[in-house]
Amino acid sequence: MESCGIGLIACLLAYFSSPSAGYPNGKVQEVCSSMVPLHGSSSQLFPKHIIEVNVTQFRSGDHVKVSLSGPAFEGFFLQARSANNLRGPAIGSFVLADGRKSQLLTCGRVKNSAVSHTSKSKKTHIDAYWIAPRDAPETVQFLVTVVEKFRIYWVKIPGPVISQPKMTTKSIPTSPPISNLTKPFNASDCGNTKFCVRNPSDCDPKVKDCFFLAFKQDDSMMLVEMSGPAEGYIAFALSHDQWMGGGDDAYFCISDDHNVDMNTASLSGRSYPAFDSQNALEEMSWRLADGLIQCSFQRKIHLSAFQGRFNLDADYYIFLADGEVSEDGAIRKHHRQPLMTNRKYNVTGSPEDIGGSRSPFLIKAHGALMFVAWMTTVNIGVIVARFFKPVWSHSLLFGEEIWFQVHRMLMMATVLLTSVSFVLPFVYRGGWSQQASFHPYLGCTVMALALIQPLMAAFRPPPQAPRRQIFNWLHWSTGTTARILAVVTMFMGIDLQALNLPNPWDIYTMIGFVAWHVGLDVLLEIHGYCLIRKVEVLEDDRIQILQSLTSAEAKGHTFKKTVLIIYICGNIAFLVTFLVRIGQV
Ligand code: HEM
Ligand code: HEM
Ligand SMILES: *[C@@H]1O[C@H](CO)[C@@H](O)[C@H](O)[C@H]1NC(C)=O
Ligand SMILES: *[C@@H]1O[C@H](CO)[C@@H](O)[C@H](O)[C@H]1NC(C)=O
Ligand SMILES: *[C@@H]1O[C@H](CO)[C@@H](O)[C@H](O)[C@H]1NC(C)=O
Ligand SMILES: *[C@@H]1O[C@H](CO)[C@@H](O)[C@H](O)[C@H]1NC(C)=O
Numbered sequence: 001m002e003s004c005g006i007g008l009i010a011c012l013l014a015y016f017s018s019p020s021a022g023y024p025n026g027k028v029q030e031v032c033s034s035m036v037p038l039h040g041s042s043s044q045l046f047p048k049h050i051i052e053v054n055v056t057q058f059r060s061g062d063h064v065k066v067s068l069s070g071p072a073f074e075g076f077f078l079q080a081r082s083a084n085n086l087r088g089p090a091i092g093s094f095v096l097a098d099g100r101k102s103q104l105l106t107c108g109r110v111k112n113s114a115v116s117h118t119s120k121s122k123k124t125h126i127d128a129y130w131i132a133p134r135d136a137p138e139t140v141q142f143l144v145t146v147v148e149k150f151r152i153y154w155v156k157i158p159g160p161v162i163s164q165p166k167m168t169t170k171s172i173p174t175s176p177p178i179s180n181l182t183k184p185f186n187a188s189d190c191g192n193t194k195f196c197v198r199n200p201s202d203c204d205p206k207v208k209d210c211f212f213l214a215f216k217q218d219d220s221m222m223l224v225e226m227s228g229p230a231e232g233y234i235a236f237a238l239s240h241d242q243w244m245g246g247g248d249d250a251y252f253c254i255s256d257d258h259n260v261d262m263n264t265a266s267l268s269g270r271s272y273p274a275f276d277s278q279n280a281l282e283e284m285s286w287r288l289a290d291g292l293i294q295c296s297f298q299r300k301i302h303l304s305a306f307q308g309r310f311n312l313d314a315d316y317y318i319f320l321a322d323g324e325v326s327e328d329g330a331i332r333k334h335h336r337q338p339l340m341t342n343r344k345y346n347v348t349g350s351p352e353d354i355g356g357s358r359s360p361f362l363i364k365a366h367g368a369l370m371f372v373a374w375m376t377t378v379n380i381g382v383i384v385a386r387f388f389k390p391v392w393s394h395s396l397l398f399g400e401e402i403w404f405q406v407h408r409m410l411m412m413a414t415v416l417l418t419s420v421s422f423v424l425p426f427v428y429r430g431g432w433s434q435q436a437s438f439h440p441y442l443g444c445t446v447m448a449l450a451l452i453q454p455l456m457a458a459f460r461p462p463p464q465a466p467r468r469q470i471f472n473w474l475h476w477s478t479g480t481t482a483r484i485l486a487v488v489t490m491f492m493g494i495d496l497q498a499l500n501l502p503n504p505w506d507i508y509t510m511i512g513f514v515a516w517h518v519g520l521d522v523l524l525e526i527h528g529y530c531l532i533r534k535v536e537v538l539e540d541d542r543i544q545i546l547q548s549l550t551s552a553e554a555k556g557h558t559f560k561k562t563v564l565i566i567y568i569c570g571n572i573a574f575l576v577t578f579l580v581r582i583g584q585v
Helices: 002-016 361-385 402-429 439-458 466-493 507-541 545-585
Strands: 051-052 062-074 075-082 093-096 101-108 110-117 124-133 139-149 152-163 194-197 209-216 221-229 231-237 248-255 259-267 283-291 292-300 315-323
Touching: 051 139, 051 152, 051 361, 062 075, 062 361, 062 545, 093 101, 093 545, 110 124, 139 221, 194 248, 194 283, 209 315, 221 231, 221 248, 221 315, 248 292, 248 315, 259 315, 292 361, 361 402, 361 545, 402 439, 466 507
Parallel strands: none
Antiparallel strands: 051 062, 062 124, 075 110, 075 139, 093 110, 093 124, 101 110, 139 152, 194 209, 209 221, 221 292, 231 248, 231 315, 248 259, 283 292
């Protein structure tokens, strides 16, 4: 129950918290491109702080000393950008002079491409070293945002411009050649000479919107082909476990203004990858057409020289992710759940042709248990309480009437299943989910109502007490609200990214289920009404009342039992269909 508590607290926090501004610890990646502190006032006009550098010209690989000084300030944020494109991405990387006063941040795709404060203590001088990258533009300008006090700050104070000497000699290493792919890839060799991961499993890389990854061994080299939707980037990663992070070895094809960049990175957590400054990839070529990014490259199967790259002749989980790229060239988090192979594979072993799953186990378990609870146990429990009191009124089970025992048991099962399965998405996300629209809010409400029900029932007044009517009413209305909300929650749950059941099959089947449930509910309701009418008619005719009543009742009971059995069978059929589909996602 403790983890349930965490879930509920997370719900409450999400309801009431608002994003807070200000970053005394200097972790300000959010403002990488704007460089504007989120302090709610506007930038001051005349800067008092200056940037100085010890050179006017630079070559790739040079260290340039950058100094920021001026009246005492609390925070700062320093970057280098192309002097011709001051709105563009940060360029090059920094090395710290004093790790206590300053820290390195990653903006865009380049590791350590910005420097910021570590605390709001007052300082008057900061040094850092800028390292010129291989692909630097001709002129580079330093920019700094300085925060004197919370509301007093200057944004993008321009610093000195430094430039590369006009290149005459070929001493500067050129970036590796990138050529165009002439043809789309071929899936015909998958499982024969190529190891393929495809999503969906019949993905033909000529077709839009499907994912294709192939490994083809050639002596000590591995030829890799990757193809996928061209909204921004596609990537695959090799991992020792089923979690993103822990140093996973990732390979990116990033579309960048009619160009494709290929990079390697390591995923150290569920956060922005650490891109490598050196590329372990060779023979890169790409194609950007028909709504697809296609890229291919080679790498050595054994790479000891490059830290963070895995050797390819071992067993790994393989991930496939795709997402958008922001204006400054930084990749965004995958929008849909990445694909993950169901077990580890050795891509240098025998060629296979495999698929994977786009839903994590914890989320699958969440959906499945919620279906069991809110499709089956709760509904049968309610029908038994509403229509079967008179049917089993004389038989006892463990000292209580049967209908009551069945009702209580099924409802406790519902609450238990809900509580367990409620915690799972929180465990998986490690917090509140931003991307599930109203589903989590409705879900929290259902959980709260489901917990209130047994509490109220435990403190119910005795049957003849006048307050019993109030309890009955509250018990009915809370339960009904919970069930209606639960159905809405399930409707919203079946199309979430983390467990996307096939469309539109899922909606139609849910509608089918609701129709089935309501239909049989109404049938029992009408039947109950007719039975009462019949009894009244009999009474009018003054026939021997007691006798006739029981025979009418007996018929009615058989009818009800038949309907209940039919209902349970249909209900379980729907449930099993959904569980099977969840297993297949
Ligand atoms: C900006 C880059 C990225 C960010 C911020 C990010 C963030 C996250 C987060 C927060 C999760 C946890 C589930 C969720 O809340 O959605 C996750 C899951 C996952 N990510 Fe990423 N991700 C990024 C890039 C990538 C890349 C490039 C790959 C692989 C090529 C990848 C593979 C995965 C996989 C397989 C999962 C599911 C397993 C798990 O939950 O750990 N991610 N990611
Ligand atoms: C009435 C039943 C249900 C309740 C009370 C419920 C409750 C919740 C709650 C509170 C969350 C939020 C967790 C978080 O923010 O980290 C959640 C997430 C989720 N639920 Fe449900 N749920 C129910 C049914 C379902 C069903 C039937 C499915 C799918 C078949 C489903 C799929 C999901 C998914 C995929 C997430 C993760 C969303 C995301 O973070 O991307 N849920 N649910
Ligand atoms: C500028 O500073 C860097 C780092 O200290 C140093 O490596 C470089 O030689 C200096 N350049 C000049 C021209 O002084
Ligand atoms: C790739 O092909 C496109 C046209 O499809 C062309 O515009 C571009 O210049 C080519 N790039 C290279 C590097 O060959
Ligand atoms: C591509 O696939 C076709 C069959 O669909 C096959 O005949 C052809 O040889 C393949 N081409 C390559 C380069 O593998
Ligand atoms: C992977 O396959 C290669 C080639 O068959 C083999 O040499 C290597 O030992 C395999 N690795 C594992 C971990 O099985």
